[in-house]
Amino acid sequence: MKTLRRIAVALGAAALAASAWAQGVLPGPVVSTQWLADNLDKVQVIEIRNDAKSFTREPEFETTKDGKKVLDEFGGHIPGSRLFLAKELRTQREIAGNKVSYMMPDRATFEKVVQAVGVLADKPIVLVPEGQKISDFNDAARLHILFKAYADTPVALLDGGMVAWLLEGRPWSKDAPAPLTTTWKATADRFASLVADSPDVAAAMEKKDVQLVDTRATSMYLGVFKRDYVYAYGHIPGARNVPLETLFVTRGGAIRLLKPETYRAVFQSLGVDPSKPLITYCNSGNDSSLPWFIAYEILGNQQARNYDGSLHQWTLEKRAMNAPVPAAM
Structure with a gap:
C-alpha cells in the first residue's frame, strides 16, 4: 500500500511539472541566464547562500592578461530576489533514540522559513545557487526537494548560478531585501x-x-x-x-x-x-x-x-x- 501511494503521488507530481512547463511558465527544471533575464517579471528568484553578507556585498572583478573577466570577490544579487540561508536546510532530529544531524526541516518548520523569506504562493520559482562550487548546487537541489515535497508551485534551477549571471555582465544589486513576510502555506506532502x-x-x-x-x-x-x-x-x-x-x-x-x-x-x-x-x-x-x-x-x-x-x-x-x-x- 505504501509503495502504491508513493507511485501515485510521484505520478501526480510529474503531471503537475509537465503541465507547468507545457504552459510555458518554466521551460524545464533548469533555466539559462538568458531565459531568466528575459522572464524576470514572470518568476520569483530565490538565492541560496551560506554567507548572508554576500547578498549586500559589492562584487569585484578583474581582467586577466588574456582579456578574460574573472570574479575576484563574490557578492551582490539579482535585483528583486529573496535570500534563503542554506543553514535553514539542515536540522537535528531524534530518530529511534539517535540524535541525527543535517536532516531536512519538517513541513511546519519549512513553511515558517519560507514565509519569513518572503516567498509568494502563486508565482513560479527560480532557485539561484552561488555557482562557485558544486556544493552550492547541492544546496539549491535540496531546497528544490523541499519545495517539490510541500508545494505545487513550479520550481527550476539556474544553470551557472549567480557567478554566471555576474560574469555575463547582467544587472545586479547590493540592496538589502525589503522586509516581507508572506502567508505561504504548504499545500502538499510528497516527502x-x-x-x-x-x-x-x-x-x-x-x-x-x-x-x-x-x-x-x-x-x-x-x-x-x-x-x-x-x-x-x-x-x-x-x-x-x-x-x-x-x-x-x-x-x-x-x-x-x-x-x-x-x-x-x-x-x-x-x-x-x-x-x-x-x-x-x-x-x-x-x-x-x-x-x-x-x-x-x-x-x-x-x-x-x-x-x-x-x-x-x-x-x-x-x-x-x-x-x-x-x-x-
Whole structure:
C-alpha cells in the first residue's frame, strides 16, 4: 500500500511539472541566464547562500592578461530576489533514540522559513545557487526537494548560478531585501515519495529491487577515508558509485550542468540504470541532492529518492557497511 501511494503521488507530481512547463511558465527544471533575464517579471528568484553578507556585498572583478573577466570577490544579487540561508536546510532530529544531524526541516518548520523569506504562493520559482562550487548546487537541489515535497508551485534551477549571471555582465544589486513576510502555506506532502529513510534503504539493500547510488568521491566509497560524522568506512553493500565530480563541468568560471544524454551515459557507464528505481545517498544527504535532481528532474525518473540521513544516520544506527580497501592511516 505504501509503495502504491508513493507511485501515485510521484505520478501526480510529474503531471503537475509537465503541465507547468507545457504552459510555458518554466521551460524545464533548469533555466539559462538568458531565459531568466528575459522572464524576470514572470518568476520569483530565490538565492541560496551560506554567507548572508554576500547578498549586500559589492562584487569585484578583474581582467586577466588574456582579456578574460574573472570574479575576484563574490557578492551582490539579482535585483528583486529573496535570500534563503542554506543553514535553514539542515536540522537535528531524534530518530529511534539517535540524535541525527543535517536532516531536512519538517513541513511546519519549512513553511515558517519560507514565509519569513518572503516567498509568494502563486508565482513560479527560480532557485539561484552561488555557482562557485558544486556544493552550492547541492544546496539549491535540496531546497528544490523541499519545495517539490510541500508545494505545487513550479520550481527550476539556474544553470551557472549567480557567478554566471555576474560574469555575463547582467544587472545586479547590493540592496538589502525589503522586509516581507508572506502567508505561504504548504499545500502538499510528497516527502515520502521523494525522500528515503533508513528502512527504505535497508529494504533496497536486501531485496535488490531499488538501486543504491553512492555519490561521494570514490576514495570514500572504497573506504580509504571518511568524514568524522560518519562512523564506519566504505559504502552500503550493493551500492554503485556515481561520484559527484562526474556530474558537472566548470566553464567560463561557473559551474555548469550537463545535457540529459550525457547524464544518462554517465549513470549507465557506472552501472546504474537511470530509468529504474534508485536512491541516492552521500555522507549527510546534501551532496546526493543534485544527483537526485538530475535523475528525477532532468532524466524524468519519478522513482528516484534521496536518503536524507545518508551515511551519518546509517552508521549511527550501526547498519551494514562494505569497505573494499584498508582505511588510510
